[in-house]
Amino acid sequence: MSVEQLKERLFAEGEKLGFTDLELYYEKKESLTIGLYEGEVDKYDFSDVQGASIRGMHNGKTGYAFTEKFDEDSVAFLLKNAVENAELIENEPEELFTQKAEYEEIQFYSPELDTVKPEDMILFLQKVEKKILSSDPRVKKVTTSQMQNQKFEKGLFHDKGLELKEANNFLLFYVSILVQEKDELKSGFVFRISKDFNELDIDEIVKEVVEQGVSMLGERNYPNKNYPVVLKNEAAASLLSTFTSSFSAEAVQDNRSRLKGKVGEKIAAAHVNLIDNPFLPAGIQSATFDSEGVPTRKLNIVEEGNLQTYFHNLKTAKKDGVETTGHAYRSSYKGSVEVSPSNFYIEPAYQTYEQLYAGFEEGIVITDLAGLHSGADPISGDFSLAANGYFVKDGKIVGPTKQMTVAGNFFEVLQDIEGIGSDLVFSPMSFSGYIGSPSLKIKGLAVTVD
Template sequence: MKIQEFKDLVFKRAAELNLIEYELYYHQSDSVEINVFQQEIDQYSNNSEIGVSFRCLYEGKMGYSFTEKLNEEEAMAIVDHAKDSALFTENDDKQFIHDGNDEIETINLVNNKIEDVSIEDKFKFTLNLEKNVLEESEKVSQVMECTYSEKLSRYGIINSKGLNREYQCNNIMTYAFPVIKEEDKAYSDYSFKCTSSFYKLDAKELAKNVVKKVESKIGGKSITSGAYKVVIENETMAHLLQTFSGVFSSENTQKGLSLLKGKEGSKIASSNVTIIDNPHLEDGAHSFPFDSEGVATTSKKVVDQGNLVTLLYNLSTANKENRKSTGNGFKSSYQSPVTVLPSNFYIENGERTFEQLIQNVENGLLITSVEGTHAGANMVSGDFSLAASGFKISEGEISTPVEQITISGNFFDLLNNIEAVGSDLSFFYPYSGYFGSPSVIVSEISVAGE
């Protein structure tokens, strides 16, 4: 059954139950995933899926239901279940079905040339990626993971207020995770590339970068505890931004889970820091013309030269503060209720090169990775204590590798202590948003080592 036919049955049932405000949301995807191990195709999948959700306002509460089956029986059931679930909803916040009175910006999120790439070429690329990683250094003992994945998605929202919006997008991601064994120790790291175009993938470049990352860790030692001036490398700073991104959610400020409540218009970071939420970013893993409520998305400065311009809002949280939604009402999947999430969320590039940042730190540390963000970071307070690794910086140059250290501090203090921002914007592995940052100089951070 096609989505339009299913929608007609759903809306007919909603009318029979005297529902006034309701919405059908759907996500259809075609995906390919290839995993290579020891120069053989270890896993290959080619799947097509569709999921739909229905929500309705009943007695002032929002009810939800979802299904993966498009037939007459499910069309009846999804409406009945949503109506029933509204009676048990504990959320008293006023909920909304969008009327579609905003204008959607046309953005191209599909690279049609992906259709010209044969599955054999995708196999070949993934095999070559693993081969290039192994050949990049004789020290590489194996590649634990080597993956190519792509997804073509179609999202749509149709509701009782006349809104009918749909868009398509495609994403490709490739990933390599090599291991180097040196004496009795094993060293590993990963690199990935996210794009909409197969022809932007470069197996040799990805292999070179990831092997360099792993080799640089060999021989790392701890250092004396103390307060250090540091350069935080781009992907690591993006990782920290991802970890604490929830503080910019109006949903969290309204629940008392963010210290940014009431801070819009106030200085919260160094004047060197501008943070952007850009749902129209080219090759962004989270680019959308409208959010999961059907609200038009726009690129916006969340922090502008240290000043908090706006939090992120959906229709419900915006209503609480007599504001407009920022177009950040997203579902984490078609099965989920609407919450507040960022899109492509990143610190804006500065003017200094990475080399210039290093030269500006006479003696200090370069932090290239952090671990334990789930347990060692408190989003509410902003406090963190994280295992880290990187390099010493001596006389303005990168010197010996450093490991077995813990960095601790507060995210809001860190933002205020950023002395300089690099021009090497890079993004962290996409999860509940796509987070990026250039490398930054932080004036002081506490390091626990020997």
């Protein structure tokens, strides 16, 4: 049974059972992941998952149900379970989006990626590995080399006439290496997200990952104190990702955000803008409608340092007496509707990464952060994190530091941003949307070198 057939049968039978509002959401995900180890394929995983869920009003209550099967039996199964679920739920009924609305006409799906064959992916990975190993004698091993071709399709239908469909796809590439000089071992990694297989430049990837690993050799201790700091783009993006939940109206309404009551107030330096843009061509979370069918739009969440809004879905917006911002989110067809950003990032400026630390008499560049889940409190904003990076003297990088512990408060960091780079990247490790940042110059952080 097709999705369209499932929809028609559900809505017809749902009306007979007394559903006054009925919504069908479906999604389909396909991915091929290929990994190499020492030139040979050691991972070849193909995944094809689809499922659907319904949400409907029955006797004044909201009921949910989901299925992985699209057949006649699923119609009765979904409606029966939604009725039973509605009878058990004590929460207030949820509002479904039934309005007529205009949506942006944007194509996020790249047909070019459908032409990428498994043998193309394998050959690319082999070339990268071979070139890395021959580039520098200090490179001892390529520890991880993977590529994933992923496509995603979703649709949302309502018995009042709403019919929405959208698709997205992207190519993920990741490589990590181990370098050694005497007894010192260091690592480096490169992550890429692309809509075009042919734009992945092997020479550029090899140069970046090898230079990154080798640059960490020769680590030294430096005095423990407050330093002016440059958070390199990937480190800045991962820090923002850790505290993104603070901008969610769900967290605010549950007293899990320090930003409660701060709309309209200054929460960051005056030159800081935080943008949520669901229309980025290469954005993993790009979409023209959210998980409730509300049209998405580009928003300045923080504009010139001032908090403009939280992320809202219909439920949180109704509670605050405002309009939804189009940030309803389902982690899967099995999940309930929550709140999450799309492509959320600090707006880049014009300084290069090098210009940001050029004025330091003594300072620290932080290249990556670890322990983000255990060493950070998303409510208070406090963090104490393991970090890698470089010591800067008289505006120039002297060399790598031994592993550091960096402590501070995220909300104070926002206030203390003195410079913003032009090198926007998005965090590969984010679990709260597609989160990005350029490199940031911070007034000061407490740094302890282990």
